Structures are given as structure tokens and as C-alpha cells.
Amino acid sequence: MHPRLLERLHAAVGDAGLVLDDEARAPYETDWLRKFTGRSSVVVRPADTAQTAEVMRICHETHTPVVTQGGNTGMSGGATPDGSGAQVVLSTVRMKAIRSVDPLNNTLTAEAGVLLAHIQAAAQAVDRFFPLSLGSEGSCTIGGNLATNAGGIAVLRYGNARELALGLEVVLPDGRVWHGLRALRKDNTGYDLRDLFIGSEGTLGIITAAVLKLHARPVARATAWVGAASIDALVRLLAQLRAACGERLVAFEMLSAESLELILAHVADSRAPLASAHAFHALIELADTQAQGLAELLEGGLGEALEQSLVDDVAVSVSGAQTQAFWKIREGISQAQMRAGKAVKHDIALPISALAAFVHRADAALREAMPGVRIIDFGHLGDGNLHYNVLMPLDTAPEAMATATARLNRIVHDLVAEAGGSISAEHGVGQLRRDELRHYKSEVEFDLMMRIKQSLDPNQIMNPGKLI
């Protein structure tokens, strides 16, 4: 790094904002799954929007590439620098003020570095609810959630991160600031810049703050575990429960028998929720601002499903402890996979009506291509989002993993594309799926994306090598 550049960055962010030491920089140069490691020229940690803007003015003038990083909990290497040592990592973690909470308007304005869990708590403190929820909520930042349009376990009811943001403040590639922190439910004054930055994975600008939507706080929950013979049956149950329960239905999570077995084998103190064996399982939850009748609604809907043989067994939770136990099973899947092997992960989405046929075809194709393959199929059925993974032995060599990944990706993603699905549902594209994206995007769509990229980041300094 040119000493003059370092000097200017130092002047912009001060001692507290500069991480130069190799050892101190290391955590910023590897993703938490340890799949991607790169090298940064320097890590800058601006304290506020003005410092972020000054850093970007400097990088703009000097054509210095910038990788923005939040809590560094991404699954796709989107916030990890490349190996050149030329990229500046810009960490948002010091921008952690909650600027305002407005319960009458049901909004909260937070800076990019605020932890998702802190936003949830700030909403609860004014008797409101911020619904975005994911495994990493204690360490991921809202800036990263928005930059990747994070999904999680409440999308069925509340939408993705995109649907939870009303306004943004963004530092542009040339250091100008777009002040788009609107707290409005209706605003038709030109092109939707907000949604262009959301999900752009740091390739168009740096989100420094956001106005978030708050919701009414649910005071009651009703949770059940069901066993069924097929995905098709679960999809029909989902439709029936939606019709009966409307927006009370907040979770409809699916696990295949093999996924459940893996969890029971590898997660301490986990017990099978049902005594009997089933090909597929679902964790179903209702929530409401009124407690009355909620449990009965769930029991009624599942009782009907039993009569129709849509489900074969049902356990309705009768205590907070039992509900926690159900969720612990669902959330144990990541740990179980890590302990049991090396996973080739697919983060796919399909029309819900196409899920069952897709899984039949993909299972058959994988079994033919790789006899004895271990398919770990689970996900957010209510969103059409499957984490349709393949588990390889723990001792699989890196080259063998790479070969298997390429082969499995092509089989699975070809079938996803045929069914009108998405090869990147909620974990982002980053480095991990960038080549796959190019393979499957239409020429027209890719051209539109490139035009936008070039118009907003003409020097191509924003997170090069990611997404686009």
C-alpha cells in the first residue's frame, strides 16, 4: 500500500479506525466458515457516516478497491477480500448507534453496525417486534442483513430483510452520501434506489444506516411438530393452514427423516419429537397479538389434517420448554452437518407448488450420479426455500470436495432452473456462487445488471469479484 494512501486513510479515521497489524487484521480476512481467506491492505473501521464518506472519496480518487464487512457471518465469502492484498476492508462495526425509535410510526433507525439482536431488543423495549431472525443474530449486523437481503425463519409471515426496510443512508462509490432515510409507508418519487442497494452485496455502495419497520409484538405462540409421508402432503397442509390462520402462521419448517436422524445423532440432549418414523417432518408455529383461541386453531387445523391423512402424527407443544426443544432440533441442523461430514450446500428456492416434484427428481438424479449419496434436505418450506445439501465424509480431500461440488451443483441447479427456481435464496452470492450465477442468468438480465453496476460504480472499486 502506498504510504500516502495510508496517511490519508489515517487522517480520515484516526488511530481507532485503522487496523494495520497482521494479527489484528486476520479475523477480517477469513469468513467464519473458514471457507474463504484473503489478504487486506488495511482494515478501516470508520466511526460514522462522515468518516465512511471520506474513506470512499480517498478510495475513489486512488481507484482502491473496497470490501465492506459487517459482522462477518456470511455464508458465501461476500465480505472476504481477495488474495491480492490490494483491497481495503471497510468494517462497519463501530457504527452502532440506534439513532431513533418511533413506536407511533412503527419504525427504528439504526446504523449499519448494530447487531441484529440489539435491534430486536430495542423494538421489544417499546413493546414492538422486529421480526428478522436468523441463527447468527447475536453477531450479524443489520448492514450485512440488508446488503445480502437476509432471509431466516420469519420470512413466511414478515418477508425478507428487503420487506423490513423503509429507507437507507448509503455512501456511494465516490464518497457522496445518499440521504434516503425515509420513514414512510408510501413514497412514489422516482426510482426505487433503496431496493437496488438492498441485496447488492456491497457492489454498489455502503449502507451506513436504515429505517426499519416494526410490527405489533405477538404475545402468544402455538407450536407443533408433525410427521408426514411426503413433501406433497406438507405443501397441502401449508395451504390449508394459511387459509385458516392467515398471518398467524409464522413458521413452517421442514426436515427430512435423514436430516432429523443426523441432528439426533450429533446434537446433545436432542430427542425425537414423535415416537413414530416419518419420511418428512415439519415444525409449525402460529403467533398472534391475542392469545385466545390460538392453540385451538392450530389443534383444529392439525386434527383435520390427521383425518385427511395429510399428516400421520402430531405433537402440539404444551410448554415453553417443549417449544424450545422443537426449535433446538430445527436449529441443530448446521452443527449436526458440521460434525457429521463436509456439506455441499445448496441454498435454493422454488415455487412451493413445485417443491415436491423437484425433490423427487433431484433425489433420483443424485442417487443415480452418486450411489449411496447422503442427501440432507431441510429448509423453510413456507418460503419454498430448501437447503438441499449433500453430506460427504469428513475426510474428503479438498480436491475431491471441489470436484463433487461442481458436479452436484450442476445437477441440482439445472433442475432448479428448469423448475423456475433460484440458485441463491437467502445466503447471498458472494464468491461462492458467482460463477453459478453467470452460468444461469440470462444474457439480458446480466446485461441490465452490468449497466447498473457501471453507471453507479464506474471505477469498479466496490467489492470486486463478488456477486456480479
Add this chain to the structure above:
Amino acid sequence: MHPRLLERLHAAVGDAGLVLDDEARAPYETDWLRKFTGRSSVVVRPADTAQTAEVMRICHETHTPVVTQGGNTGMSGGATPDGSGAQVVLSTVRMKAIRSVDPLNNTLTAEAGVLLAHIQAAAQAVDRFFPLSLGSEGSCTIGGNLATNAGGIAVLRYGNARELALGLEVVLPDGRVWHGLRALRKDNTGYDLRDLFIGSEGTLGIITAAVLKLHARPVARATAWVGAASIDALVRLLAQLRAACGERLVAFEMLSAESLELILAHVADSRAPLASAHAFHALIELADTQAQGLAELLEGGLGEALEQSLVDDVAVSVSGAQTQAFWKIREGISQAQMRAGKAVKHDIALPISALAAFVHRADAALREAMPGVRIIDFGHLGDGNLHYNVLMPLDTAPEAMATATARLNRIVHDLVAEAGGSISAEHGVGQLRRDELRHYKSEVEFDLMMRIKQSLDPNQIMNPGKLI
């Protein structure tokens, strides 16, 4: 128009797709409020996406400007050609197929020219609900709804048109087609092109089809009319009802005393819902997929509000006829204004917590600027969206109207901007508010918009003179 151009357009759309006759063209050249009249060189009515693409290829090659028009029910002249006679009007009304309905996925795929009311009916036919609802639903098209990101009376619960679309098919300015008809709840594969086209008012491309979200069909409604002393009290009531009722709260519409008087004076068979006089009125509605307890929930919430003196009188509807009568009053405001005078209309949105203070300031400023001014203040309180209008006498001369409009706009919009609001909430910018938009948009935001416009429509042929 050059004969060769006409020949090519004729080859593209055939006899049935070409409107040449002056008289036949006239309805396409004036908006329904008769505020804007222009001249078209020709009106083309392509039968499908392929014909639309061919028309755009021709217009691209010949640099011919194109004005896209749906049901021609817009309020801002966004679909009316200019006076040059050089613009082609492209009407989407012949593209009216509902391509598919998928109740398991809760989606419906419709072409741009389908009437909103037909989409509502198609959803209902499969026991689902398409919530977008506005006064013109019997004659507006879904393409126009999406191009303007229409709002309406269900935004509080279901969001704007933007929130109801999952995927789009768009003919680009050069005649290429972006096939983005995804029916997915989660899809993070690059920049959000969908939301860029939604709300862009025909200035970036032509939406030819869309995948729309369907919702669970509510089977029960509970409706009430309340009188209150202040907007502040209504805002607090809104917050309380949201906390108690969650997503059951589907409408919270506000009318000032003067708005109500105007309706009672000018709409046949309308009767005051409350015996007593109140400064502000609200029409409140809950809806649910379950009937049980719904009326009690509304009554309980309003009973509490009476005890707290948030409201001074309440009438809970006891019959379908009474509910209809309540809605007839609310919906009578447009007609009442037309009969009573000439309205200077403001379609503004504010943070809900800022509404009361805004109205106090704006009322005072208008009364000072124009003693005796008739302020007709009503709107979608639950969305922070006011139609804060000023009624001028019926015999006001056009020049006097123009002068008053400019003066009133500046007073109202300055206060809106100060309060962090929007000067264009749900009716679009079109021709009507284009200059206002330029006045209030930040230089940075306008520059971002222009970059996008130039990158997607470099020849500037898409709806010139509108929005941007």
C-alpha cells in the same frame, strides 16, 4: 409520422393493433380527469409480448418516443402524450390473459392489460385474496398499477403494489425482453430489477406481465366509525389497535369535519354516521380468516379508547348495509370535491408520528396565506398518506388556478419536506409533479436516477417528459 415507420408498426401489430383515426385516438390522448391533453402520432395496441417487443425494436431504431398506457385512469398525466404529435402511445389493453393461477404457491400470473377487478375475481375463484384495491379498480390495469406502484385502501395491511409483485416480464427500450416472471418468496441472485421497473412510470421499460402474490381470503370483517377531537388522538388510537389487533387491522381512513360535510352535501343518500360533531372522523376495519372474536376485539379496543377519551363517539357497524354506507361516505370524497369546486390536490405522506404537527402547521400557514381557504383533509391515516387538498370555487379561472396551485404547492410541500415526508405518495409523478420533484429531490438522488435512466434508456425514448 414517416410512412415507412407506420408501415413497419403496421407489420408488427396488424390492423387490429393500430389506431390511426383521429376520433378513435382521442380517448388515448386525454387523461380521465381531463387535466392533460396531448397528441399521438399513432396508437399501437400490441396483442402480446412479442408484438410489444417488435414495436420497441422499431421505435428504438428510429428513436421514436413511446408513451405506455394501461387503463388511462392515472391522476398525474403519466400516460398522456405531449403536444408534439411525435409520440407513439402504446396501449396494453389487448394483453389481458391471466396466464396462470397457482393456489398452492399463492401466486397469479397476469398480463399487463388485465383489469385489477378481474385479478381480484380470479383470486377469489380459487379461494384466495388479491388485496390491491382502489377507486378505479373496474377500469385500471395491473400494468398501470405496477408502473405507478399504486397504493389504495389496503396498504396498511398488505403494502403497495410493489409489495404484491414477485416477478415481472418487461420489454426493454431496445425491444429485448427481460423474462423475470419468478414466483419465488426468496431470490437473491443479483440486483433487484423488479423494483426498479415498479414505480418507474414507463420511463425504463414496458411491464408486459407480472407474478402477483395472493393472500388468505378474509371471511370476516368488523367495521366502525369514530369521531375524535384531534389527529393526535387518532394516531394514538391507531397505535393501540395495531398492538391489539396486529394484522387484522386492514383500514384506518381519516376525514376532517369539513371533508365529511362536503360529502354529506354533495353525495346522494349519504348520512352522517355519528349524531354528534367531531373535528376528525375515522373509518376503521378489521378483517380475519376467522370470524370468532373479531367484532369483540374491535368493540373492546374502541371501548377502551372511549374510556381514555381518545375518541368521543363510536358506531360499530351491525350490518353489511351499514358497512357499505360507511365506505360509501369515504369513497364519496372525490365526487364531492368535483361537484363543490376545483381542487388543488396534494398527495403527501409523512411519518405517522408527524401527521398531527404537520396538519397544525399546514392549516395555519394556508389560512395565513389565503384567508377563508377551504382545506379538505382526508386520507389513509394508517399509511401516513394524506390527500391534503384545497378547494377553490368552481368558477375559478384556469390562470387563477395555476397561480393558486403554484403558491399552495410551495407552502404545503415545503412543510412536507421539512417533516421528512413525500410529495408524491400514491398517485405518481407523471407530468403533474415532475417540476415539484426536481425542486425537492436532492442533487445526489437525482443524479443516481439520471444515471440509471441513461444506462437503461440511452436514447431517452421511454415516456419523455414524465417523472424524471
